[in-house]
Amino acid sequence: MRKIYVLDTNVLLQDPNAIHAFEDNEVIIPAVVLEEIDSKKRNADELGRNARQISRMLDGLRTEGQLFQGIELPNGGKLKVELNHRSFAKLQEVFAEVTNDNRILAVALNYHLEEAEKTEPRPVILVSKDVLVRIKADVLGITAQDYLTDRVINMPGDLYMGNLTLHVHPSIIDEFYTYRHLNIASLNLGYPIHPHEFVILKDEMGSSKSALLKANAEGKKLEPLFLSNEPIWGIAARNAQQRMALELLLNDEIPLVTLAGKAGTGKTLLTLAAGLMKVEDERKYKKLLIARPVVPMGKDIGYLPGEKEEKLRPWMQPIYDNLEFLFDTKKPGDIDKILAGLGSIQVEALTYIRGRSIPGQFIIIDEAQNLSKHEIKTIVSRVGEGSKIVLLGDPEQIDHPYLDASSNGLSYVVERFKEQGISGHITLERGERSHLAQLAADLL
Template sequence: MKKVYVLDTNVLLQDPNAIFAFEDNEVIIPAIVLEEIDSKKRNADELGRNARQISRMLDSLRNEGRLFEGIELPSGGMLKVELNHRSFAKLQEVFADVTNDNRILAVALNYHLEEKDNDTPRPVILVSKDVLVRIKADVLGITAQDYLTDRVVNMPDEIYSGHLTIRVHPAIIDEFYSYRFLGVQSLNLNYPLHPHEFVILRDEMGTSKSALLKVNAEGKKLEPLYLSNDPIWGIAARNAQQRMALELLLNDDIPLVTLTGKAGTGKTLLTLAAGLMKVEDERKYKKLLIARPVVPMGKDIGFLPGEKEEKLRPWMQPIYDNLEFLFDTKKPGDIDKILAGLGSIQVEALTYIRGRSIPGQFIIIDEAQNLSKHEIKTIVSRVGEGSKIVLLGDPEQIDHPYLDASSNGLTYVVERFKEQSISGHIMLERGERSHLAQLAADLL
């Protein structure tokens, strides 16, 4: 049975192509949605770009007919800009305020009541990224759904972790230590292993015998880790996942590395230590470029006085904190003098690296979970010849209003690149900042 989908503004601002995602069903855009999109089109951010894109798309569709009468979509469905179901009378009994959200709800409710009177009523479904709008719809008896098409995985716990533990017969572990490699087929798995995925073998008999291995770039063979656990810029791996992360960070044959994990797991500190070793010690890269998106947690503090460096300092302070630890500075301001003297370390807001081509650099993008799919594509496609890019973040700590753990740019890269030989990923699980920080991450 065909359905009627009423779209909220946030669905189109999240995915301008959403109108094509509902197969052969009828898609309704309330008139107030056009007004909300119009109010966003001058924004210089991702929402503004998406507002302009959906505006151009709807304008091009006018060639197929009049939008308020309905036009046929390539999928066989129908798209209509709704003008005739705006009556607020039925909704006022429950929600009296004439807000934009309530106007969208009014359109969905009037459609719902109209379809109930038909001989063969079609289900009317309101699609919104706004939880409260979906709750209001449920109060009114309207079916409401989140927009899930943009999700990379269905549930956050399905995100690729980059490592797994397998219990095997002790003879297999002995074979690995004898020959220093294992064929993937010798594990008799009913699922594939990905390039540069890490495997911990444990004795199924219950002894302490174990081995830490890495899948090679072709995904056919399990090999030992090549790096020892010696400190790098005073930082040594404190657990198995951190050792896996350093293996990827220091491997020049892997130009794309993604690290995820809760606060305090060591993502930024390990990556900065690896970057400093590659840039300052080995001279493998010309520059260490560190950037993060300017997305505030909580209320924005507004405009800041001063030059660019002064304006950026509050946003970049977490990076400077880690650099101060690595350089073991004693006084406030010492880190600025050190960075000015070196000249090979650049800390930027992400705004300033978009549109550039960046060859021969070790690039670190912190807080990448606050980036959309389009933004992450723009950034990764900036990477020039001889560069390495590392994306860091916690998909569970997102400050972007239209992203979640399953639809953000970092998760998108992890899932799309997990089968590629030029990339590697590790989900760090154990906090090492302090016992208090670990408890906070687990309990709060």
């Protein structure tokens, strides 16, 4: 049976192609949604881009017929801009205030009541990214659901980890140490090992015998790590996952690395140390470019005074904190003198990256979980020949209003690239900043 889907504004602002995501069902866009989209179209951010895109898309569909009467979509569904189910009479008994959210709810409620009177009523479903709108719909007896099509994983815990532990017969561990490799097919796992995925072998008999291995670029063979655990720029791995991260960061054959993990797991510090080694010591790359999105946690403090560098400083301070630690600076302002003297380290905002081509650089994108799928595509597609890009972030700490742990840009790249031989990923789980920081990440 065909269904009727009533779309909230935030669904279209999150994914302008959402009108094509409901198969052969009827998609309803309340008139108030057009008003809200119109109010966003002049924004210079992602919301503005999406508002303009859905506006152009709807304008193009007008050639197929009149939107208020409904037009057929290529997937067999039907799209309609609703004008006739706006009555607020039924809704005001429960929610009296005439807000845009309530006007959208009124459309869904009127459709629901109209269908209930039919012999074969069609299900009416309100689709919204707004939790409170879905709760209100439930109070009114309307089926409501989140927009799930943009999710790359079903649950946050489903994100690819980049490593696994296998309990095997001790003879398999002995075979690895003898021949320095293992064919993955010989393990008869029943599931694939992804390229550059790390595997910890443990003795199923209970002894302390173990081995740390990494899949090759084809995902067919397990090989030893090529790095020793020597410190780089004074930083040494404190746990197995940090060692895995350094293995990926220092491997020039892997141009895309993603690191996920809670605050304090060492993502930024390890990556900066690896970048400094590659740029300053080995001269593998001509520049170290460090960038992060300008997304505030909590209320924005507004405009900042000064030139571009002065405006960016508060947003980029976490990067400078780590650089001060690596360079072991003693006085405030020393890090600025060091960076000016080196000339090969650039701290930048992602605002200015569109249109650039970035060859021969070690690129670090911090807080990548606050980027949308479109933004992350824009960034990764800027990477030029001979560059390496590292995406860092915690999918559980998102400040973007329309993103979550299952739909953000970092999770998107991790899942889409996990089967590619040019990329590697590791999720860091153990905090190393301090005992207090680890407890805060776990308990709060």
